[in-house]
Amino acid sequence: MTELPMTVRADGLPSQVTIYEVGPRDGLQNEKALVPTGVKAEFVQRLLAAGLPIVEATSFVHPKWVPQLADAADLMELLGEAGRDCPVLVPNERGLDRALELGARHVAIFGSATETFAQKNLNRSLDEQFAMFEPTVRRARDAGLDVRAYVSMCFGDPWEGAVPVDQVVGVGKRLFDLGASQLSLGDTIGVGTAGHVTALVDGFRGAGMSVDQLAMHFHDTYGQALANAFAALRAGITTYDASAGGLGGCPYAKSATGNLATEDLVWMLRGLGIETGVDLDQVVSTSVWMAGHLGRPSPSAVVRALAQSPA
Amino acid sequence: MTELPMTVRADGLPSQVTIYEVGPRDGLQNEKALVPTGVKAEFVQRLLAAGLPIVEATSFVHPKWVPQLADAADLMELLGEAGRDCPVLVPNERGLDRALELGARHVAIFGSATETFAQKNLNRSLDEQFAMFEPTVRRARDAGLDVRAYVSMCFGDPWEGAVPVDQVVGVGKRLFDLGASQLSLGDTIGVGTAGHVTALVDGFRGAGMSVDQLAMHFHDTYGQALANAFAALRAGITTYDASAGGLGGCPYAKSATGNLATEDLVWMLRGLGIETGVDLDQVVSTSVWMAGHLGRPSPSAVVRALAQSPA
Numbered sequence: 001m002t003e004l005p006m007t008v009r010a011d012g013l014p015s016q017v018t019i020y021e022v023g024p025r026d027g028l029q030n031e032k033a034l035v036p037t038g039v040k041a042e043f044v045q046r047l048l049a050a051g052l053p054i055v056e057a058t059s060f061v062h063p064k065w066v067p068q069l070a071d072a073a074d075l076m077e078l079l080g081e082a083g084r085d086c087p088v089l090v091p092n093e094r095g096l097d098r099a100l101e102l103g104a105r106h107v108a109i110f111g112s113a114t115e116t117f118a119q120k121n122l123n124r125s126l127d128e129q130f131a132m133f134e135p136t137v138r139r140a141r142d143a144g145l146d147v148r149a150y151v152s153m154c155f156g157d158p159w160e161g162a163v164p165v166d167q168v169v170g171v172g173k174r175l176f177d178l179g180a181s182q183l184s185l186g187d188t189i190g191v192g193t194a195g196h197v198t199a200l201v202d203g204f205r206g207a208g209m210s211v212d213q214l215a216m217h218f219h220d221t222y223g224q225a226l227a228n229a230f231a232a233l234r235a236g237i238t239t240y241d242a243s244a245g246g247l248g249g250c251p252y253a254k255s256a257t258g259n260l261a262t263e264d265l266v267w268m269l270r271g272l273g274i275e276t277g278v279d280l281d282q283v284v285s286t287s288v289w290m291a292g293h294l295g296r297p298s299p300s301a302v303v304r305a306l307a308q309s310p311a
Numbered sequence: 312m313t314e315l316p317m318t319v320r321a322d323g324l325p326s327q328v329t330i331y332e333v334g335p336r337d338g339l340q341n342e343k344a345l346v347p348t349g350v351k352a353e354f355v356q357r358l359l360a361a362g363l364p365i366v367e368a369t370s371f372v373h374p375k376w377v378p379q380l381a382d383a384a385d386l387m388e389l390l391g392e393a394g395r396d397c398p399v400l401v402p403n404e405r406g407l408d409r410a411l412e413l414g415a416r417h418v419a420i421f422g423s424a425t426e427t428f429a430q431k432n433l434n435r436s437l438d439e440q441f442a443m444f445e446p447t448v449r450r451a452r453d454a455g456l457d458v459r460a461y462v463s464m465c466f467g468d469p470w471e472g473a474v475p476v477d478q479v480v481g482v483g484k485r486l487f488d489l490g491a492s493q494l495s496l497g498d499t500i501g502v503g504t505a506g507h508v509t510a511l512v513d514g515f516r517g518a519g520m521s522v523d524q525l526a527m528h529f530h531d532t533y534g535q536a537l538a539n540a541f542a543a544l545r546a547g548i549t550t551y552d553a554s555a556g557g558l559g560g561c562p563y564a565k566s567a568t569g570n571l572a573t574e575d576l577v578w579m580l581r582g583l584g585i586e587t588g589v590d591l592d593q594v595v596s597t598s599v600w601m602a603g604h605l606g607r608p609s610p611s612a613v614v615r616a617l618a619q620s621p622a
Contacts, residue, residue, distance in 0.1 A: 005533070006466070006473030010506035010542070155317070162317030190616070193582025194541050195321035222316075223575035223612030224582075227537040230505050231321075264534035271504025271535075301534030305501070 005271035016275040018239045019262060020184070020215055021052040023290075025059050025089055026259060027247025029068050033294045037071040041078040043290055044086060047244055050282035052262070056108065057086035060095035076102040087148060096136050100143055107140050108148040108184075109133050111175060113168045116159040117152060117188075130174050137179045149180035150217070154200065155192030165196075165203040172204060172214075182213050184241055187228065190221025194231035201235035215239035218260045220246065220299075225260035226268055233274075240265060245287030245298035261300030263287065281306075316582035327586045329550045330573060331495070331526055332363040334601075336370050336400055337570060338558025340377050344605045348382040352389040354601055355397060358555055361593035363573070367419065368397035371406035387413040398459060407447050411454060418451050419459040419495075420444050422486060424479045427470040428463060428499075441485050448490045460491035461528065465511065466503030476507075476514040483515060493524050495552055498539065501532025505542035512546035526550035529571045531557065531610075536571035537579055544585075551576060556598030556609035572611030574598065592617075 024044050028035055035043075040058070047055045057079060063070035076083045087106035090096045099107055111133065112118040115126045122129050133149075140147050153160075154168045172183050185200065192200075197216070205211055216232045216239070218225035229240055246261030266280050284306050291298045298304065335355050339346055346354075351369070358366045368390060374381035387394045398417035401407040410418055422444065423429040426437045433440050444460075451458050464471075465479045483494050496511065503511075508527070516522055527543045527550070529536035540551055557572030577591050595617050602609045609615065 004467045004472055004502045005504045006502075006507055008504070008506035008510045010509055013506075156315045161315055190612075191315045191317075193316045193319070193579050195319035195324075195583045196317055198321055199319045220612060221616050222578050223537055223572065224579060226534055227541045227579055230538045230541055261534065267533050268504050268535060268538055272506045301501075301531060305532050 005267060007271060007273040009273040013233050013272060013274060014236065014238045015273075016238065017233070017269055018053055019265065019276055019278060020239055020241045021047050021055040021244060021262060022217075022241050022259060023047065023055075023244035023247045023262065025056040025069070026241075027243040027245070029059060029066050030248040031068065031294055034068060035293055037074045037078060039290075039293050040071070040075050043244075043286065044075075044079060045082070046286040046289075047283070048082065050286060051276070051278040052244075052283070053277060055086050057083055057088055059089035059091070060098045061089065061091045073098060073102060076104070087146075089150075090136060090140075092132060093136050093139065096140055100145075104145065106146045106148070108150060109136060109180070110150045110152065111171065112153055113151050113163055113171045114153045114157040114160050117157055120159075121152070126171070130178065133175070133178055141179045146181050147179060148182045148184060148215075149175040149178075150184045150186055151175065152186045152188040154185045155187040155196055156189055158189055165200050168200060169203040169207050169209075173207060173209065176209060176213070182215055182239070184215040184217045186217040186241075187219055187224075190219035190224060192218070192228055193224055194227050197228045197231040198235050201232065201237060211236045212238065215241055217241035220258055220260055226264055229260065229265060230268065233272075244283055245290060245303055246300040247290070247294075247298075258299050261298075261302065263300045263302035263306075267302050316578060318582060318584040320584040324544050324583060324585060325547065325549045326584075327549065328544070328580055329364055330576065330587055330589060331550055331552045332358050332366040332555060332573060333528075333552050333570060334358065334366075334555035334558045334573070336367040336380070337552075338554040338556070340370060340379050341559040342379065342605055345379060346604055348385045348389060350601075350604050351382070351386050354555075354597065355386075355390060356393070357597040357600070358594070359393065359397075361597060362587070362589040363555075363594070364588060366397050368394055368399055370400035370402070371409045372400065372402045384409060384413060387415070398457075400461075401447060401451075403443060404447050404450065407451055411456075415456065417457045417459070419461060420447060420491070421461045421463065422482065423464055424462050424474055424482045425464045425468040425471050428468055431470075432463070437482070441489065444486070444489055452490045457492050458490060459493045459495060459526075460486040460489075461495045461497055462486065463497045463499040465496045466498040466507055467500055469500055476511050479511060480514040480518050480520075484518060484520065487520060487524070493526055493550070495526040495528045497528040497552075498530055498535075501530035501535060503529075503539055504535055505538050508539045508542040509546050512543065512548060522547045523549065526552055528552035531569055531571055537575055540571065540576060541579065544583075555594055556601060556614055557611040558601070558605075558609075569610050572609075572613065574611045574613035574617075578613050
């Protein structure tokens with residue numbers, strides 16, 4: 001039997017893609033179940049062993065807001081040296097201090113593309129968020145760390161509706177100017193469609209920014225995540241956020257469901273002959289194992305298909 | 312609030328798409344629940360009222376094989392004149408006779424692209440299936456009916472693995488030569504990826520067949536259905552099979568899950584500014600209503616998102 005999916009390359013696509021795994025942080029942050037720290041460490045280790053090149057480990061956000069990740073320091077201790085290469089989210093200088101103490105080498109900040117979500121999530125105006133990020137990014141850079149900037153609500157916002165491309169490009173430019181090395185453009189509520197993705201990438205390109213410094217972060221709320229990833233591939237994007245087993249969502253956004261599942265993305269990329277370095281079977285078995293800890297089946301289509309037919 | 316999804320056209324896509332609704336036939340055929348005939352009639356009527364231009368109503372297959380559709384004749388009586396414009400599946404001449412008696416104007420046959428599935432599903436070899444179809448298609452055409460031909464396993468087959476493009480093109484050519492007016496190319500087990508879709512369409516085009524006579528029928532088993540639809544749009548395909556609420560699958564194929572959901576497809580097309588004539592809200596409310604009759608939530612992402620946030 002010929003292996004599936006059949007590999008058929010398409011013209012004009014990148015030959016290689018980097019998957020930025022967000023399951024342990026963005027995924028578990030949005031799960032009700034409190035997962036033991038040892039299980040989280042094994043989750044990160046298994047994902048790294050499956051060939052995922054970047055695994056975001058946790059977040060140094062205040063436990064009051066995200067109790068699921070209150071064990072961030074313990075997790076980093078458990079992960080040891082390998083954990084220092086895993087990016088961690090730092091919402092502010094206090095979070096950065098904790099990450100630096102633990103030897104983190106890569107951090108991420110989390111901004112908003114819209115006024116309303118900046119108010120709801122950061123309790124700041126859109127402009128004020130940059131003032132908050134400035135010392136965090138500067139100090140991280142001075143300490144030799146890479147800084148990724150998440151930009152949420154890049155396509156639509158539950159309070160404001162459709163978000164203009166120019167607005168997102170403007171926010172992105174300010175984050176690059178502050179010193180971010182990569183932007184993760186998030187469709188936090190999953191409403192974006194393929195043409196909008198292309199327009200957003202073109203907007204950044206047209207404003208003189210490098211597409212190589214952009215990552216796309218899609219949610220599958222309206223079933224569009226993978227179609228949007230295909231559109232982004234055609235637009236030249238080579239870094240994609242994905243969550244093993246499709247874990248997670250956004251607790252602050254109305255009707256947000258899970259992230260694009262790593263396995264569904266890998267299936268498409270494998271079919272397109274695009275290298276990721278990821279062992280699909282290992283990610284699937286990791287997601288099945290984690291689903292057992294969470295007490296519910298994985299929402300990833302590929303996990304469901306392969307787990308029920310172990311061909 | 313600006314309406315979502317934001318419409319952003321993409322270059323080189325068709326301006327209009329025909330959605331061929333398969334929920335009442337392909338969907339309900341694969342549901343365990345036996346739905347009362349009156350509910351089925353209302354389902355078809357509501358889908359037509361929602362602007363779906365073609366709604367396949369039922370199948371005149373032997374009730375022993377598909378007990379869910381044993382009421383095909385009663386349903387056609389209930390639908391009356393409107394039902395005669397709804398295509399019906401006819402597996403063979405006996406089915407055609409029943410459809411003709413009831414005044415059907417459009418019929419569909421169901422073939423296989425692979426040897427093994429022809430054996431399993433039709434109890435015939437790949438070659439023998441054409442001999443079975445020949446009198447059915449000829450007599451339907453002589454009676455002035457349109458004949459659509461479904462081709463299953465066009466991308467992968469659970470027993471044979473990847474299916475070569477040339478093999479599918481060869482099967483398609485024979486069905487056109489018999490007198491089919493449209494082919495519906497099915498990814499019955501949902502394993503195909505975007506580049507494979509493009510290659511398949513190019514294969515038909517290269518063999519001199521008209522892309523306007525091709526429809527694509529995607530399943531979401533591996534989460535690829537909508538990405539594949541986007542690839543097919545780029546390849547010039549303007550007819551897409553979809554199932555309201557994502558109902559259905561294939562009872563004979565290992566690990567097959569639901570069809571591409573009509574709502575998820577409409578969301579993408581609306582975002583791309585591609586006309587379908589379909590009222591999304593009406594389809595969603597129809598799917599929610601049908602989910603109530605089936606006793607389980609709709610698998611469509613858009614239905615879940617819009618039904619829980621009736622904004």
